[in-house]
Amino acid sequence: MKNKDVEIRDTQWLASLAALAYPDVNPDQVAVSGGSYGGGESWLQAAAQAGSEYWSDFPGLPRLRLQVAVPKYPWTDLAYSLMPNGHPGGPSGAAPGEPYRGTDEYSSSQGEPDSLGVGNPIGVAKTSYIGGLYGLGTANGVFDEGSLSPQSNGPEPFTAWLGRVNAGEPYGGPGRVDDPMMAQVRTAFSAWHSAYYQPGWRIGRNAGREPAVLSISGWTDDLFPPVESFRMFTYLKSLDRDWPVAVMVGDVGHSRAQNPPTVWQAINQGAWTFLQANIAGGRPARTAVSSYPTWCEGTATAADAISAPSPAALANGRLIVEYKGEALLPATAGASDPDGPATDAVAGGNTASGPACRMSARLATPTGGGYTSLSRPLPAGQTFVGVGHVQARYAATPGAAGAVLIARVWDVSPDGTAVLVTRGVYRFDFNGYDAHSGIVQVPLYGNHWTFAAGHRIRLDLAQVDHPTYRAPNAAVTATLDLSATRLVLPVRQDAEITMQ
Known part of the structure; x- marks a missing residue:
């Protein structure tokens, strides 16, 4: 499930093996892109580069630097995307010493950034999607059932976690205290599986190391809606208004999306242009949020897109x-x-x-x-x-x-x-x-x-x-x-x- 200590490092190691096999690969011009599961990983890979001088650094293998990530219909807060709670995220509006109270509906989240997903309640499980994804996982692979493995957060018993989620409320007691198993889910899904909570972003900002990210989300994607891209855009711009992060949104992604080819053609062309502008480490002066309309009849094209400096600014x-x-x-x-x-x-x-x-x-x-x-x-x-x-x-x-x-x-x-x-x-x-x-x-x-x-x-x-x-x-x-x-x-x- 894309644990930052396991699958994320696996990809880095495989990339270094590829660079070793093909010496003409420029180790300082690496890009990563993937959709859905790969979208969540693409964001985590960008966070890993922000937090370290080298994106991939293994003994005896070429050191690599990641310049660009293009996540497609990703998650950035896995706990919230699978169990949305509807509470605002972003900066806290609470008085000092008071519990977290988010202020931004474009950043709704499981919790406060720079935390272990703490701040908002456990949400409502997306039953059909969670059941379908678990069924596919068990049919085509094996879930970790709590084995002692390399991740530093400890065992991840996915079937037991799913059973607890299916049992439903209450998920905790007075004083914002999660029950033990839901506390495991909150911590693991936030800090080890979600880009939003990674400390690398602040480390990268302070070190002048800001990988470029173009995140593509679907207005009609009921699994990973646009808030998964919006919260990261807003957060990174709060760290540095010139962070090279951009978002494209349309009728694309997981169901209910219609995925019109003309919209994907325009988005892919935009992604290619973004990659070319950033792969050498140069950074564009300004990035934006672009949106393509949803139509039931006919199909939108590049000419129908609108752009703004932030998600909220798409509207007037x-x-x-x-x-x-x-x-x-x-x-x-x-x-x-x-x-x-x-x-x-x-x-x-x-x-x-x-x-x-x-x-x-x-x-x-x-x-x-x-x-x-x-x-x-x-x-x-x-x-x-x-x-x-x-x-x-x-x-x-x-x-x-x-x-x-x-x-x-x-x-x-x-x-x-x-x-x-x-x-x-x-x-x-x-x-x-x-x-x-x-x-x-x-x-x-x-x-x-x-x-x-x-x-x-x-x-x-x-x-x-x-x-x-x-x-x-x-x-x-x-x-x-x-x-x-x-x-x-x-x-x-x-x-x-x-x-x-």
């Missing part, structure tokens, strides 16, 4: 939809909603890539105890680009350990057809992370999507969105009393519009 305004709805969501709310299976990246079909966007399997009325509401028709088209969030005032029944709030956002045409635009999830943990009442903001995965004039925006809220997410254990899950529901979307248009 906001669209606020005041649903002002009220809902009482028990632990089982949404369990019988047919849109759960219909929109799942794995169970809903389209497990690699496909020809169409996901459609709603029901009418725009509440189903299965969940909340559904429609906006009024849009008076003019609005292009949503960025993350966005759902906000609500909440009160949770006392005595429970936690609760879950899932959100789905749909584009509803005048004929009633509803297309899934984005989704999100937030896990309440009342053992020191969340109050029993207040205002919650559920960050969305995001998209680059145009709502046409005359279309409505549908919002679904529930506690269960199965099989995408593991359903909460009802016996320890609070009922949520919601009010003042609203949707806040960053838009390309230079205005702030509020509607109902």
Whole structure:
């Protein structure tokens, strides 16, 4: 699972063997790229180079320096990507001495950087993806079951960890204390398997050693959404505003992505240009975040891309939809909603890539105890680009350990057809992370999507969105009393519009 002490060093050793076999290889001009599993590794390899003078340094083999990494649909926080908690990341907004409280929805994370993934609660497991990945792993390989192996964090019993995750909440007790096995998962997946928590970034900044990274993510990738690239872009720019890190986002990656060839052609050309500009160690004066729109019909091209100096700057305004709805969501709310299976990246079909966007399997009325509401028709088209969030005032029944709030956002045409635009999830943990009442903001995965004039925006809220997410254990899950529901979307248009 790409432990920094094992598989990451394996790749470095193999690269040095290749350099030994081919003397014409320039040891100071190495690049790494990979998709998905390889994307997570590409980020970890860049962190390894930032933290050391040489990227690969083995006795008797050529010493190598890594100049460029191009991760494609990667993870950078493995714990959060597999079990998102919906809590903000980035710099803490808490007073000195107070527990961590993240401030940036574009950096949502398992915890604070420069930590062992500590700061936010354990999230909600992505059931279908975790189950599918584990099944593939056991069919085609062998998971470590806790053997004594080279990693410095100790044994990694993956099957036992999976069993604990599947058992569900509560994952800890009062005072933000994880139970022992979940503490292992938090620490291992963060510090040993995730680029975001590596100390090498600060070491590299201080040493003037900043490998160039172009990270490619998918707006419609339900496994590793764009926040996996956005948080690293934001973090590295916070260390050095001139760090050569860039991001490209489109309808690419894991399912639900459609992976249009024209978008990939444009992205690959951009990646080649980035590599050429950085492979010799020269650094461009400025890097950016670029986005390609998601279309259900036709395909975007390079001409449709937009760029900005940061993920949030892709948008110029906001669209606020005041649903002002009220809902009482028990632990089982949404369990019988047919849109759960219909929109799942794995169970809903389209497990690699496909020809169409996901459609709603029901009418725009509440189903299965969940909340559904429609906006009024849009008076003019609005292009949503960025993350966005759902906000609500909440009160949770006392005595429970936690609760879950899932959100789905749909584009509803005048004929009633509803297309899934984005989704999100937030896990309440009342053992020191969340109050029993207040205002919650559920960050969305995001998209680059145009709502046409005359279309409505549908919002679904529930506690269960199965099989995408593991359903909460009802016996320890609070009922949520919601009010003042609203949707806040960053838009390309230079205005702030509020509607109902």
